[in-house]
Amino acid sequence: MLRFFVKRALLAVLTLFAISVTVFVLFFMGPADPAASMCGSKACTMAQHEQIVKSLELDKSPVTQYASYMRGVFVGREIGSDSLKIKCEAPCLGVNFRTYEPVKDIIGRTLPITFSIVLGAAVVYVLFGTALGMISAIWRGSIFDRLAAGTALTFASTQIFFLGSLILLIFVYKTGWLPRPQYISPSTDFFGWIGGMLTPWIALGLINSASYSRFSRAQMIETLGEDYIRTARAKGLGMRAVYFRHALRAAITPIVTIAGIDIGGQLGGVAITETTFSLPGMGKTALGAVVSQNLPIVMAVVLFGAVFIVLSNVIVDMLYAVIDPRVKLGSSGR
Amino acid sequence: MRKTVKALAFGALAVGVALSAACTKNTGDSGTNKQAEAQKFIVDYKGETVTPAPEIEGAKSGGTMTVVQEADFEHLDPSQIYVSNALNYSQLFYRTLTTYIETGKEGDPTKLVGDLATNAGETTDGGKTWKYTLRDGLKYEDGSPILSKDIAYTVSRAFGPLGAQGPQFIQAALDANYGKDGGYTGPTADKPYAPGISTPDDKTIIFSFATPHLEVPYLVAFPTTAPIPAAKDTKEKYEREFVSSGPYKRKEYVAGTKLVLEKNPNWDPKTDPLRHQYVDQWVFDMTADPKAQTDRLTAATGPDAAAVMMDNVPPNSIPTVKGNAELMKRVFTGPNQYVYYLNINTTRVTDVDVRRALNYALDRDAYIKALGGPDVADPATTIQSPVLPSYKKFDVYPSLPDGHGDVEKAKKLLEGKTVPKLTFCTSNTTANQNVAAVLVESFKRAGFEITPKFIERSAYYTTIGVKGVDCDLMSSAWGQDYPDSNSVLGVLMDGTKIVAEGNNNYSYFNESTINDKLKTLREMQDRGAAAALYGDLDEQIMKDFAPVVPLRYGRNFTIAGPNVGGTFLNQYSQFNATSSYVKS
Numbered sequence: 001m002l003r004f005f006v007k008r009a010l011l012a013v014l015t016l017f018a019i020s021v022t023v024f025v026l027f028f029m030g031p032a033d034p035a036a037s038m039c040g041s042k043a044c045t046m047a048q049h050e051q052i053v054k055s056l057e058l059d060k061s062p063v064t065q066y067a068s069y070m071r072g073v074f075v076g077r078e079i080g081s082d083s084l085k086i087k088c089e090a091p092c093l094g095v096n097f098r099t100y101e102p103v104k105d106i107i108g109r110t111l112p113i114t115f116s117i118v119l120g121a122a123v124v125y126v127l128f129g130t131a132l133g134m135i136s137a138i139w140r141g142s143i144f145d146r147l148a149a150g151t152a153l154t155f156a157s158t159q160i161f162f163l164g165s166l167i168l169l170i171f172v173y174k175t176g177w178l179p180r181p182q183y184i185s186p187s188t189d190f191f192g193w194i195g196g197m198l199t200p201w202i203a204l205g206l207i208n209s210a211s212y213s214r215f216s217r218a219q220m221i222e223t224l225g226e227d228y229i230r231t232a233r234a235k236g237l238g239m240r241a242v243y244f245r246h247a248l249r250a251a252i253t254p255i256v257t258i259a260g261i262d263i264g265g266q267l268g269g270v271a272i273t274e275t276t277f278s279l280p281g282m283g284k285t286a287l288g289a290v291v292s293q294n295l296p297i298v299m300a301v302v303l304f305g306a307v308f309i310v311l312s313n314v315i316v317d318m319l320y321a322v323i324d325p326r327v328k329l330g331s332s333g334r
Numbered sequence: 335m336r337k338t339v340k341a342l343a344f345g346a347l348a349v350g351v352a353l354s355a356a357c358t359k360n361t362g363d364s365g366t367n368k369q370a371e372a373q374k375f376i377v378d379y380k381g382e383t384v385t386p387a388p389e390i391e392g393a394k395s396g397g398t399m400t401v402v403q404e405a406d407f408e409h410l411d412p413s414q415i416y417v418s419n420a421l422n423y424s425q426l427f428y429r430t431l432t433t434y435i436e437t438g439k440e441g442d443p444t445k446l447v448g449d450l451a452t453n454a455g456e457t458t459d460g461g462k463t464w465k466y467t468l469r470d471g472l473k474y475e476d477g478s479p480i481l482s483k484d485i486a487y488t489v490s491r492a493f494g495p496l497g498a499q500g501p502q503f504i505q506a507a508l509d510a511n512y513g514k515d516g517g518y519t520g521p522t523a524d525k526p527y528a529p530g531i532s533t534p535d536d537k538t539i540i541f542s543f544a545t546p547h548l549e550v551p552y553l554v555a556f557p558t559t560a561p562i563p564a565a566k567d568t569k570e571k572y573e574r575e576f577v578s579s580g581p582y583k584r585k586e587y588v589a590g591t592k593l594v595l596e597k598n599p600n601w602d603p604k605t606d607p608l609r610h611q612y613v614d615q616w617v618f619d620m621t622a623d624p625k626a627q628t629d630r631l632t633a634a635t636g637p638d639a640a641a642v643m644m645d646n647v648p649p650n651s652i653p654t655v656k657g658n659a660e661l662m663k664r665v666f667t668g669p670n671q672y673v674y675y676l677n678i679n680t681t682r683v684t685d686v687d688v689r690r691a692l693n694y695a696l697d698r699d700a701y702i703k704a705l706g707g708p709d710v711a712d713p714a715t716t717i718q719s720p721v722l723p724s725y726k727k728f729d730v731y732p733s734l735p736d737g738h739g740d741v742e743k744a745k746k747l748l749e750g751k752t753v754p755k756l757t758f759c760t761s762n763t764t765a766n767q768n769v770a771a772v773l774v775e776s777f778k779r780a781g782f783e784i785t786p787k788f789i790e791r792s793a794y795y796t797t798i799g800v801k802g803v804d805c806d807l808m809s810s811a812w813g814q815d816y817p818d819s820n821s822v823l824g825v826l827m828d829g830t831k832i833v834a835e836g837n838n839n840y841s842y843f844n845e846s847t848i849n850d851k852l853k854t855l856r857e858m859q860d861r862g863a864a865a866a867l868y869g870d871l872d873e874q875i876m877k878d879f880a881p882v883v884p885l886r887y888g889r890n891f892t893i894a895g896p897n898v899g900g901t902f903l904n905q906y907s908q909f910n911a912t913s914s915y916v917k918s
Binding site for chain 1: 405406408409494495496498499513519520569570571573574588589590591620621622623626629630632633635636793795796836
C-alpha cells in the first residue's frame with residue numbers, strides 16, 4: 001500500500017512539473033503581451049506599458065519567472081517593483097495581473113462553486129444513470145428498456161449549453177418552478193445552496209447519466225450471465241440479493257472508474273456549464289483569464305485540474321480494493 | 335464579452351456659457367431609433383449649482399436595486415478606474431473634485447460642476463494654475479473629514495504602479511518627465527506630492543502646470559481625484575477595501591461574484607449637487623453574461639424587477655426582444671460614444687483620390703448588416719461621434735440611396751491610376767473576420783484588391799501603433815476620454831503627436847495646416863467656440879484629405895426592470911445610478 005502511494009505521489013509531482021513547464025513555455029512562446037491587455041484596447045503609452053511590465057515582473061526571463069513562481073509556491077515571495085511590493089505568502093500562486101488579488105483567494109472562492117456543481121451532478125448521474133441501466137438490464141427487451149435507451153441516447157447527444165438554456169428558459173424564466181442558478185454557501189444556507197445548484201445538477205446529471213445507464217446496463221447483463229449468479233439463483237437466493245449484493249457489486253467497478261475520471265476531469269473546470277448557468281466557478285474564471293492573458297490564474301487552474309485528475313485516479317484505485325476484494329493495491333499479481 | 339475599451343462618453347462642452355452643441359441623450363424611448371439631438375452644455379466655474387441635488391420627480395425611498403453584469407469591475411481602485419461601467423457606478427461611493435450632472439430630459443444641458451469642490455475650478459492665468467476649494471462638511475464613511483491633502487495624496491499615488499492602468503492625463507500634464515527617468519513615481523516621505531500640487535490649507539488644493547491646461551476641470555472629474563485617506567490606503571487591496579466618500583459604502587464584496595452597497599450615514603446630501611440616496615441597497619451581481627442578463631431582465635421576476643443590465647442585449651437576442659411589445663417599453667436605446675473607423679495609412683496610400691475612392695466604395699449597408707443590423711450600429715460619415723459637443727453632421731462621400739456606396743464615383747476617381755493592392759489589418763475576432771469579408775467584397779467592386787491580415791487581439795493596438803507598420807488599412811474604434819474634441823481630433827488627427835510607438839493616429843496623418851489648426855483650437859480658452867470650430871475641421875479633414883473611412887457609430891440596446899425609476903442612459907452609456915430609485 002505504502003509503495004503504491006509513494007509511486008503515485010512521485011508520478012503526480014512529475015506530472016504537475018511537466019504541466020507547469022508546458023503552460024509557461026506555451027505562454028511565452030505565444031504572441032502574448034499581458035501588459036498590453038492590462039492597458040486596454042487603446043494604444044498604451046510606453047510609460048504605462050513599462051510600469052505594468054515591471055509591476056508584473058514580465059521584464060524578467062521566463063526561466064527566472066518560473067523559478068520565482070515555484071519558489072512562491074513553497075516558501076512565498078514578494079511580487080512587483082520597488083514602488084509596489086506585494087507580499088504573497090506560501091503557497092503563493094501569484095497575483096491576478098489586473099487587480100493584484102492573490103490567485104489562491106480566487107481559487108478559494110471559485111473552487112467551492114465548481115465542487116458543488118461537479119459533485120452534485122455526479123450524484124445525479126451516477127445514481128440515476130446506474131439505476132436506469134440496472135432496471136433496463138433486468139427488464140431487458142421490454143418497452144422500458146427501449147424507452148430508457150432512447151432517452152439516454154437523446155440526452156447523450158445533447159449539449160449542456162442547449163439543455164441548460166432550455167431548462168433555464170422553461171423552468172426558471174417562464175414558469176418560475178425552479179430557482180435561479182446561483183451559488184450560496186451550504187454553510188450559510190444549505191437549502192439555498194441546493195436550490196441554486198438544482199438546474200446545473202439536473203442538466204449536467206441528465207447529459208452524463210446517459211453513458212452511465214448504457215454502461216451499467218451492459219455490465220449488468222454481462223454479470224447476470226456469469227456462472228456464480230446462476231449458482232446464487234440456483235441456491236434459492238432472493239432476486240433482490242442477487243441483483244444488489246452480487247450483480248451490481250461486480251458491475252459497479254468499471255462504473256466507479258469512469259465516474260472517478262469524469263469527476264476528476266470536471267473538477268478542473270466545467271467552463272461551459274458554469275457559463276450557461278452564470279456560476280463563477282474555476283472554469284469560467286479560467287476562460288476569462290485565458291482571454292486576458294492572466295497567466296497566474298491560468299496556471300493555477302491548469303495545475304488544480306491536473307491535481308484533481310491525479311487524485312481521482314488514486315481514489316479510484318483505492319475504491320477498487322474496497323468494492324472488489326479481488327483487487328489488491330500494489331500486489332505483484334496485478 | 336462586453337467591451338472594456340478605455341474611453342468615456344461625455345455630453346457636450348462649453349465654457350462659462352450655455353452653448354448650442356450636439357449631444358446624445360438616451361431616454362428609453364421604447365426602442366425608437368432616434369439620431370442624436372442637439373443639447374447644451376455648461377461648465378459651472380462660478381459655483382452656482384445648488385446643493386442638495388433637486389429631488390427626482392416621483393422618487394421613492396427604499397428597496398434594493400440590482401445591477402446584473404458579466405464579470406467584476408475591471409478596477410474599483412480610484413487611481414485605476416478608466417472603464418465606463420466603473421466610472422458610472424463608482425459615483426455611488428466615490429466623489430471627485432468635479433462631476434457631470436445630467437437629467438436625462440431632452441433639452442436639459444449637461445453640466446460640469448464642482449463635486450467635492452465648490453465649483454468647476456478657478457484659473458487666473460489662462461489655465462496654468464487651477465485652484466479648488468472643498469465644500470464644508472465633507473466626510474468619509476467613518477465620519478472623519480475629507481481634506482485637501484487626501485486628494486493631493488490620491489492624485490500623487492496615481493503616478494505609481496497603482497495608477498498605471500488608469501487615466502494618465504493629469505500625470506502627464508503635471509510632470510513633463512512622467513514615465514521617464516527622473517519622473518515622479520508616487521508619494522514618498524520626502525516627496526509626498528507630485529510636482530505642481532500644493533495644499534495651502536485643509537480645504538484648498540492647487541494644481542500648477544508649466545503650460546496652460548484648459549481641460550483640467552474635465553481631468554479632475556476622473557476618479558483620480560476621489561480622496562483616499564493615506565492611513566487607510568491598503569495599496570493593492572484597496573480595489574476591494576475602498577473607503578467611501580459618497581452616499582453608499584461597501585457592505586459585502588466577494589470579488590468576481592457580488593458587491594453589496596449600503597447607505598453611508600456620514601454622507602451629507604447638503605454637500606452634494608449630484609447624488610441621491612433613495613435606494614437602501616445596491617447589489618452588483620457579477621455572474622450573468624449578456625444573454626443571461628437579457629433573459630433575467632425579460633423575466634424580471636423577484637429582485638430582478640428592480641434590476642438593470644450592465645451590457646447590451648446580444649445582437650442575436652434583439653429580434654426576440656423586439657417581438658415583445660411589453661418588454662420593449664423597458665428597452666433603452668441610443669448611440670454611444672464609440673466611432674469605428676477604417677484608418678487609411680497616409681504614409682502608404684499617399685494619393686488622396688484613392689482614399690476618397692475607398693470612402694465612396696464602402697458598402698455600409700452590408701457592413702452594418704454583418705454586425706447585426708441597425709439596432710447595434712448606425713452608419714458613420716464623420717470622425718467625431720454624435721455624442722460629442724463639437725459633432726457636425728455631414729457626409730462628403732454620400733452613398734447612392736440604397737446605402738451600398740457609390741461605386742461609379744469611386745471608379746471615376748481611380749481612372750488612369752494604378753489601383754494599389756492593399757493590406758487590411760484587423761484584430762483576430764470572429765466579428766472582425768465577418769466584417770473583413772464584407773469589406774474585401776465591398777472594395778473589390780471599385781477594383782481594389784484587399785488582403786486581410788488578422789493580428790492577435792491583445793497585441794493589435796500595440797502593433798498598429800508602431801510608426802511604419804506595414805498595414806495600408808487598419809480598423810480601430812475611438813471614444814472620447816473627456817468632452818472636448820481635443821480628445822478626438824486632437825488625438826487622432828494631430829501629426830505632431832506621432833511617435834515611434836504607441837500611436838493613436840493610426841492613419842499616420844500629418845498635415846501641417848491641420849496641425850496648426852488643432853494647435854489653435856487646443857489653446858482657445860473659450861472651449862465652446864472651439865467646439866463649433868472642431869466640427870468644421872472634421873469636415874475639412876474628411877473632404878480635403880480623407881485619412882479614414884468612418885464606418886459606424888456604436889449603439890446601446892439594453893433593458894431595465896419594471897420597478898426601476900429615475901434612470902436613463904447617461905454619458906457613460908450606462909443606466910444613471912445617482913438618480914435611480916425603486917418604484918415599489
